Amino acid sequence: GLVRAYTAAASGALQNAELVSMxxxxxxxxxxxxxxxxxxxxxxxxxxxxxxxxxxxxAVTLCWRMPAGQEGTLVTALTELTRGGAEVEISEAQYAAF
Known part of the structure; x- marks a missing residue:
């Protein structure tokens, strides 16, 4: 009985699981x-x-997440928009859901 209960629980968990890209x-x-x-x-x-x-x-604070290594063009566009008046703060690269 216990084996069937664990099997059913594991099967239910796998059916409801979601694939997440890191x-x-x-x-x-x-x-x-x-x-x-x-x-x-x-x-x-x-x-x-x-x-x-x-x-x-x-003022308005905008926060976003993006793939590491692709922030250069975006930072340049935002620096031009603010005429160098605002600086984009960028965290260290990390693995996360995206």
């Missing part, structure tokens, strides 16, 4: 004035990113 990614963060928020959000969303909800206070 990649080497970086987490990025940028703080921009409200006037540049929509443009920055569009630039980030157009790249291969996973954009979090923005944080609104005296």
């Amino acid at each position: 990649r080497l990614v970086v987490d990025c963060r940028l703080r921009v004035p409200y006037a540049q928020f929509e443009q920055a959000q569009r630039i980030i969303a157009a790249a291969e990113t996973r954009l979090d909800e923005p944080i609104f206070d005296d």
Whole structure:
């Protein structure tokens, strides 16, 4: 009886399991004035990113995750948008779901 119970439980778990792709990614963060928020959000969303909800206070903080090694072009576009006034913070590369 115990073997059947464990077999059924394992089978149910495998049927409900979800395949998750792990990649080497970086987490990025940028703080921009409200006037540049929509443009920055569009630039980030157009790249291969996973954009979090923005944080609104005296400025807007945008946080996103993207594949490591692909952030160069995006950082350049955001630096041009802010005319060098805002700097993109980039975490160390890590393996995470993406």
